[in-house]
Amino acid sequence: MAEVVLKSVEKQYPNGFKAVHGIDLEIKDGEFMVFVGPSGCAKSTTLRMVAGLEDITGGEIWIGDKCVNEVQPKDRGIAMVFQNYALYPHMTAYNNMAFGLQMSKTPKNIIDQRVREAAKHLEIEDLLDRKPKEMSGGQRQRVALGRALVRKPDVFLFDEPLSNLDAKLRVSMRVRIQELHEMLKAEGVPATMIYVTHDQVEAMTMGDRITVLNAGRIMQVDTPMNLYRKPENLFVAGFIGAPSMNLVDGEIVEMGGKVFVSIPGGVLPLPEEKAEKVRSHVGKKIKFGLRPEDIIANEVHEGGEGFVTGSVRVVEQMGNEEFIYFNAAGTQFIARVNPEQVKNIRKGEDYRFWFNLAKCHMFDLETEENLTL
Amino acid sequence: MNEQDRKKLIAENDLRLRKRLARRNGINSGLRYFVLTFVGLLMLYPLIWLLGASFKSNAEIFTSIGFLPSSFDFSGYVNGWKTSTEYTFTTYFINTFKIVIPKVIVTVISVTLTAYGFARFKIPGKKFLFSILIATLLLPNLVLRIPQYIMFNSFNWLDSYKPLIVPSAFAVDAFFVFMVIQFMRGIPKDLEEAATIDGCNSIQVLTKILMPILKPALISVALFQFMWTMNDFLGPLIYISSVRKYPVSIALKMSMDASALVHWNQVIALSVIALVPSLVVFFLAQRHFVDGITSSGIKG
Numbered sequence: 049m050a051e052v053v054l055k056s057v058e059k060q061y062p063n064g065f066k067a068v069h070g071i072d073l074e075i076k077d078g079e080f081m082v083f084v085g086p087s088g089c090a091k092s093t094t095l096r097m098v099a100g101l102e103d104i105t106g107g108e109i110w111i112g113d114k115c116v117n118e119v120q121p122k123d124r125g126i127a128m129v130f131q132n133y134a135l136y137p138h139m140t141a142y143n144n145m146a147f148g149l150q151m152s153k154t155p156k157n158i159i160d161q162r163v164r165e166a167a168k169h170l171e172i173e174d175l176l177d178r179k180p181k182e183m184s185g186g187q188r189q190r191v192a193l194g195r196a197l198v199r200k201p202d203v204f205l206f207d208e209p210l211s212n213l214d215a216k217l218r219v220s221m222r223v224r225i226q227e228l229h230e231m232l233k234a235e236g237v238p239a240t241m242i243y244v245t246h247d248q249v250e251a252m253t254m255g256d257r258i259t260v261l262n263a264g265r266i267m268q269v270d271t272p273m274n275l276y277r278k279p280e281n282l283f284v285a286g287f288i289g290a291p292s293m294n295l296v297d298g299e300i301v302e303m304g305g306k307v308f309v310s311i312p313g314g315v316l317p318l319p320e321e322k323a324e325k326v327r328s329h330v331g332k333k334i335k336f337g338l339r340p341e342d343i344i345a346n347e348v349h350e351g352g353e354g355f356v357t358g359s360v361r362v363v364e365q366m367g368n369e370e371f372i373y374f375n376a377a378g379t380q381f382i383a384r385v386n387p388e389q390v391k392n393i394r395k396g397e398d399y400r401f402w403f404n405l406a407k408c409h410m411f412d413l414e415t416e417e418n419l420t421l
Numbered sequence: 422m423n424e425q426d427r428k429k430l431i432a433e434n435d436l437r438l439r440k441r442l443a444r445r446n447g448i449n450s451g452l453r454y455f456v457l458t459f460v461g462l463l464m465l466y467p468l469i470w471l472l473g474a475s476f477k478s479n480a481e482i483f484t485s486i487g488f489l490p491s492s493f494d495f496s497g498y499v500n501g502w503k504t505s506t507e508y509t510f511t512t513y514f515i516n517t518f519k520i521v522i523p524k525v526i527v528t529v530i531s532v533t534l535t536a537y538g539f540a541r542f543k544i545p546g547k548k549f550l551f552s553i554l555i556a557t558l559l560l561p562n563l564v565l566r567i568p569q570y571i572m573f574n575s576f577n578w579l580d581s582y583k584p585l586i587v588p589s590a591f592a593v594d595a596f597f598v599f600m601v602i603q604f605m606r607g608i609p610k611d612l613e614e615a616a617t618i619d620g621c622n623s624i625q626v627l628t629k630i631l632m633p634i635l636k637p638a639l640i641s642v643a644l645f646q647f648m649w650t651m652n653d654f655l656g657p658l659i660y661i662s663s664v665r666k667y668p669v670s671i672a673l674k675m676s677m678d679a680s681a682l683v684h685w686n687q688v689i690a691l692s693v694i695a696l697v698p699s700l701v702v703f704f705l706a707q708r709h710f711v712d713g714i715t716s717s718g719i720k721g
Contacts, residue, residue: 101614122620134611138633147629148619195615 050112050125050202050240051077052098058106059093059264067093068264070107078238080229082255084245086287090264091244092207098242099128099205111203122151127196128205132212133188135180141167141191142176148199159198166197169231170224186217190224197228206243210250218250226254248290252276260284282416285337285409291371294343294381298336298410300329309410311336313356313376319406325420326410334419337409340384344402345372345393355400356381360393374401475690482685494686498694501687504676506664510691513672517698520582520657520668521650527590528597528646529639535592536601537627541613558595570659584660585653589646597642604638605631640709648699669695 052075059068067090075081083091096102098109100121108115116124127148135144142163149159167173170190180188189209196204206225210218225243232239245251251258252272260267260275260283267287268280279285285293298311307323307330308315318326326334358374358381365387372383372393383401385393393399410419462469466488473488475497481490502510538544539551573584592598608631616630632639654670661667667675673691677683703710 099614099618101617121618126618128615128618130611130615132609132611134609134615136612136616136630136633138636147616151620151625195619199619 051075051079051110052081052203052240052242053110054094054098054107055110056107057094057097057104057109059090059097059102060105066264068097068104071264071266073259073266073269075240075242078233078240080226080241080243080254080256082243082245082251082258083261084248084251084258084287085261085267087246088263089261091246091261093264094261095205095207095242095244098124098203099126100124122148125202126205127199127201127203128207129189129192129196129209131208133180133185133192135188135192135195137180140177140179141172141183141194144180144191145195145198148195162198162200163194166194169197169228170194185213186221189213189221193225193228200237202240204239204241206241206245208245209243210245211247222250222254248288252288260287262287278418278421279337279409280418280421282335282337282411282418285411285418289339291340291382291384293337293339293409295335295337295411296379296381297333299333300326300331300410302327302330309334309336309405309408311356312379313358313381316354316356316403316405318408322405322408322410322420329410329412329419333413335411335413335416337411338403338405339407340371340382342404342407343381343383343385344404345374345383345385345390345399354405355402357398357400359398360395363393363395374399376401471689472693475686475693477686479684479686482689497684497686497690500684501676501691502694504672506672506675508665510669510672510694512665513667513669516666517651517668517670520585521647523582524586524589524650525643525646527586528592528594529643531590531592532594532597532601532642533627533632533635533639535598536605537631539598540602540605541610554595554598557593558599566655566659573660579660580662580666581660582666585650585656594646597645601635601638601642604635608634637709640706644702644706644710647702651695651699 052073054071054073056070056072057068058066058070060066071094083094085091093102097104098111100116100119104117108117110116111124111126135141136147139147145163145166146159149162163176164173167176170193172187172190172194175183175187175191180191183191189212192209209225210221213221225241229239229241243250243254252275255272257269257271258275259269262283268275268284270278270280275284275288279288279293282295286295296311298309301308301310301315307318307327309318309326310316356376358376360372360374361380362371362373364371364373368387370385370387370390370393372385372390374381374383381401408420411417412419470488473490474482476493476495477485477490478494478496485491504510504513539547539554544550569584569588573579576583578584578587612630612634613626616626621629652670654674657668657671661671664675669691673688673695676691677688
């Protein structure tokens with residue numbers, strides 16, 4: 049039972065490189081928080097600072113009602129699951145799981161009970177006598193998860209735990225970790241979980257909330273859906289979502305009292321709600337953003353002005369959907385369409401693409417902030 | 422040609438081809454084994470001769486080329502063991518082990534600690550210190566003999582085993598330190614971090630996590646040190662002056678010039694005995710030793 053609070057946490061290496069620039073973050077008790085960002089964004093460093101494996105050079109970290117800046121990792125009430133499992137190769141699965149409890153001089157019968165309980169949850173009872181090298185990657189990661197579980201920590205820390213697993217295992221482990229979180233909650237001992245990943249799918253599916261990091265700064269902290277629908281800045285808009293949001297240079301113009309956005313391939317009328325937000329930017333250059341699924345590629349769309357004409361370069365068929373890459377005035381866009389609706393789109397031909405402007409985003413070029421929220 | 426004939430023909434061809442391949446493989450491996458056995462025997466011949474000669478009479482040693490003695494004569498072993506001094510070889514063997522065992526133990530401990538420091542901790546001037554350590558690898562041992570002798574003399578340590586053992590407690594064997602450091606670098610740091618979270622302090626990380634993983638490397642260190650110390654001649658020769666304290670290597674030499682007439686069968690018999698401990702230890706530790714020099718101990 050513990051919330052984790054970071055207060056202007058900084059990390060500067062002895063060579064002067066500043067990896068973390070004053071992070072402020074509040075992770076609620078029992079929350080599943082995901083840190084996501086491109087490589088080198090300091091997501092792992094931040095996690096390791098919470099774990100106490102990395103010194104902090106400024107700010108405070110609180111776990112529960114205790115400032116843990118000077119507290120040893122073992123006394124922070126945490127357990128960590130590492131990317132490459134970090135199982136002790138000379139110990140059996142049982143001893144790997146029991147080791148931490150043995151170190152804290154827990155009575156033997158309690159250790160045994162907890163290890164067997166965790167093994168049952170994770171379905172690794174028949175692996176307990178095996179050493180790590182006799183197990184597959186997925187089994188090792190389950191043992192590593194078990195090692196964290198038996199300690200009954202207040203905070204679970206996951207450092208890209210699924211990166212070394214193949215795609216199929218990753219999905220089942222993802223579900224297992226979520227179930228674990230739910231199970232602890234149901235048992236009345238909710239655990240705070242902090243999960244670092246570079247995989248968007250993991251971030252979007254697992255997190256109660258997601259912290260998007262870039263270059264040692266927090267870009268946005270929000271629920272998965274809000275990050276997707278209401279990115280606060282250009283970075284989050286470009287980072288979240290696959291394929292990523294179309295982001296093109298544009299300009300806000302006003303003609304006859306109406307506000308338009310001028311982008312390569314067309315001048316599009318903004319709906320009233322969006323127009324209000326960007327009226328102050330009339331005449332200024334902005335970044336225009338639209339999700340691929342908000343571009344409607346249909347030859348028989350009913351009228352309107354909000355379209356650009358583009359020539360199709362590539363059509364990628366994914367089965368349940370199609371990605372259409374098209375060029376308009378030298379700029380590339382991507383549309384995500386339902387294959388049932390567009391049967392006749394062919395490479396090399398020109399089509400009209402309707403933009404659902406009610407869902408567009410516009411970003412200030414200097415501050416990179418979203419003007420349309 | 423119908424289908425059945427065709428299949429038969431293919432099967433026959435297949436069989437013929439396979440037989441030819443098998444024959445060629447047989448000839449190949451036969452040849453290979455022959456060459457290897459021949460060269461192996463050639464290399465081992467001196468040792469085999471030594472073993473045979475230890476059972477020969479003194480006169481026969483220099484008169485026959487073959488390694489099989491005309492009759493098995495154990496007098497070389499019996500008389501050699503008694504030696505021409507007032508002590509038997511039992512004393513000398515005990516003396517050797519009085520040097521070897523403590524030296525191996527302190528070497529393993531000091532080397533592990535030093536390597537741990539170099540491999541895992543931030544120490545001011547670490548790079549410089551490490552380069553000095555490596556530089557000592559290149560320094561011929563002989564140039565140190567005189568200053569060391571003077572130093573140990575002023576400590577009043579001459580004619581004791583201390584000059585032979587104590588330096589090893591300070592990880593002077595740079596080669597071992599280097600070897601263990603290389604091993605340690607191959608161990609992922611995650612393991613130690615996991616152990617830290619599990620509640621280990623630095624020393625516990627070393628003893629509970631690293632040392633078990635390093636076992637093959639540490640066994641190699643112990644084995645090398647055992648054999649080298651066992652065979653060390655110059656060290657004891659310089660520092661040990663009383664016969665009572667001689668180790669096997671010096672005692673062997675002594676049996677060669679104790680009297681005008683050298684009993685070669687005794688010298689040879691004792692050489693064979695002197696080889697035994699190293700051989701036994703090597704074969705006991707062989708599996709780990711090979712692991713130690715071929716892998717870093719961690720896979721997948």
